[in-house]
Amino acid sequence: MNITITGGSGFLGKKLAERLLAANELVGEDGASSAVENLTLLDVVDPPEELKNDPRVTVLTGDITDRALLEKAIPQSTDSIFHMAAIVSAGAEEDFDLGMSVNLDATRNILEICRGNRTKPKVVFASSCAGFGGDMPRIIEDMTARTPQTSYGTQKVIGELLINDYSRKGFIDGRALRFPTVVVRPGKPNKAASTFASSIIREPLQGQTALCPVAPESKMFLASPRSIVQNIVHAHNLTANEWGFSRETTLPGFTMSIGDMAEALRVVAGNDVANLIQWEPDPFIQEIVNGWPPEFDTRKAKDLGFIQDTSMEAVIRDFIDDEL
Ligand SMILES: NC(=O)c1ccc[n+]([C@@H]2O[C@H](COP(=O)([O-])OP(=O)(O)OC[C@H]3O[C@@H](n4cnc5c(N)ncnc54)[C@H](O)[C@@H]3O)[C@@H](O)[C@H]2O)c1
Numbered sequence: 001m002n003i004t005i006t007g008g009s010g011f012l013g014k015k016l017a018e019r020l021l022a023a024n025e026l027v028g029e030d031g032a033s034s035a036v037e038n039l040t041l042l043d044v045v046d047p048p049e050e051l052k053n054d055p056r057v058t059v060l061t062g063d064i065t066d067r068a069l070l071e072k073a074i075p076q077s078t079d080s081i082f083h084m085a086a087i088v089s090a091g092a093e094e095d096f097d098l099g100m101s102v103n104l105d106a107t108r109n110i111l112e113i114c115r116g117n118r119t120k121p122k123v124v125f126a127s128s129c130a131g132f133g134g135d136m137p138r139i140i141e142d143m144t145a146r147t148p149q150t151s152y153g154t155q156k157v158i159g160e161l162l163i164n165d166y167s168r169k170g171f172i173d174g175r176a177l178r179f180p181t182v183v184v185r186p187g188k189p190n191k192a193a194s195t196f197a198s199s200i201i202r203e204p205l206q207g208q209t210a211l212c213p214v215a216p217e218s219k220m221f222l223a224s225p226r227s228i229v230q231n232i233v234h235a236h237n238l239t240a241n242e243w244g245f246s247r248e249t250t251l252p253g254f255t256m257s258i259g260d261m262a263e264a265l266r267v268v269a270g271n272d273v274a275n276l277i278q279w280e281p282d283p284f285i286q287e288i289v290n291g292w293p294p295e296f297d298t299r300k301a302k303d304l305g306f307i308q309d310t311s312m313e314a315v316i317r318d319f320i321d322d323e324l
Pocket residue numbers: 006007008009010011012013042043044045062063064065083084085086087088102126127128129178179180181182183190194
C-alpha cells in the first residue's frame with residue numbers, strides 16, 4: 001500500500017505512522033490486508049529520526065498550502081491518505097487567513113488532487129467535536145446540526161461535508177472522524193484551546209506546576225492517543241458499505257470534569273503531584289471551553305466497532321508507559 005499522512009510529524013500523525021509501520025498492514029479497497037510499501041510523511045517540520053530511517057518512509061518537508069507539494073505527496077499510486085495536518089483551534093482563531101488556507105483550502109486541494117488522479121483513494125480526515133457549539137441539546141448525536149462557534153470548528157465541518165460529497169461523487173472513499181480532545185499529549189503546550197487538559201496531567205507528573213485556566217467543574221469530552229490511533233486505522237479499514245451514505249462519525253470518548261481529571265491524577269500519582277495544579281481562570285479559554293458540548297452519544301461509532309477508553313486513570317498510566 002502507498003500511504004500519505006499530512007501532519008505526519010504532529011502528535012497524532014507521528015503515532016499513526018509508527019503504528020502503521022509496526023503493523024505493516026492496512027486493508028485496501030478490495031477488503032484484503034496489504035503490506036505498507038511506502039509511507040509519505042508531509043509536514044512543515046521533519047519527523048523524528050526513527051521514522052526517517054525506515055526504508056518505507058518518504059519525508060516531504062513543506063507546507064500543505066503549496067499545491068505542487070501536495071501533488072508530489074499524493075501521486076496516482078496513492079492508495080490511502082490520512083489528512084491530519086491542521087492549524088489547531090486557538091491558532092485558527094487568532095489567524096483567520098492561516099486557518100482558512102491550511103484547514104479549508106488545502107483540504108479542498110487534497111480532494112481535488114484525488115479527483116484528478118481518478119483512483120478513488122481512501123481518505124481519512126481528522127475532524128473535531130469543535131464542529132458543535134452554541135445553543136445545543138444536552139447530548140450530541142451524530143445527526144445533531146453542526147453550529148460551530150470557532151473558525152476552526154467551521155473549517156472542520158466544511159471538511160466533513162466535502163469528504164461526504166467527494167465520496168458520494170465517487171472521487172474518493174472518504175471517512176471523517178470527529179475526535180474528542182485527546183489526552184495526554186506529550187511535549188510542550190500547543191495552540192489548541194484545550195491544551196491545558198494535557199498540561200494539568202503532563203507537567204505535574206514531571207514535577208512542574210501547571211496552570212489550569214478553567215474552573216474544576218468545566219467538563220470535557222476526552223479520548224486517549226492509543227484509542228484514537230486504533231480508531232483511525234479501524235475507520236480506514238471499514239468497507240465503504242459498512243460506512244453507508246454518511247461518511248462521518250464522532251469517535252467514542254468519555255466525559256469528565258477537570259476537577260475529576262485532577263482527582264484521577266491524585267489516584268495514580270499521589271497528592272504531591274496533583275497539588276502541582278494551580279487554578280487560574282482565563283476568561284478567553286473558559287469561554288471557548290464553555291462553547292464545547294460535553295456529552296456525546298457515539299452509538300454509530302460503537303456499532304461500527306470503534307473502541308472507547310476505560311478510565312482516566314488508565315489513560316494516565318498509558319501516558320506514563322508510553323511517554324515518560
Ligand atoms: N489532539 C486533539 O485533541 C485533537 C482533537 C480534535 C481534532 N484533532 C485534529 O487531529 C489532527 C492532528 O492533531 P494533533 O493533535 O496531532 O495536532 P498537531 O498540531 O500535533 O499536528 C498537526 C501537524 O500538522 C502540521 N501542519 C500544520 N500546518 C501545516 C501546513 N501548513 N503544512 C504542513 N503541515 C502542517 C504541524 O506541523 C503538525 O505537525 C488535526 O487535524 C487536529 O485538528 C486533534
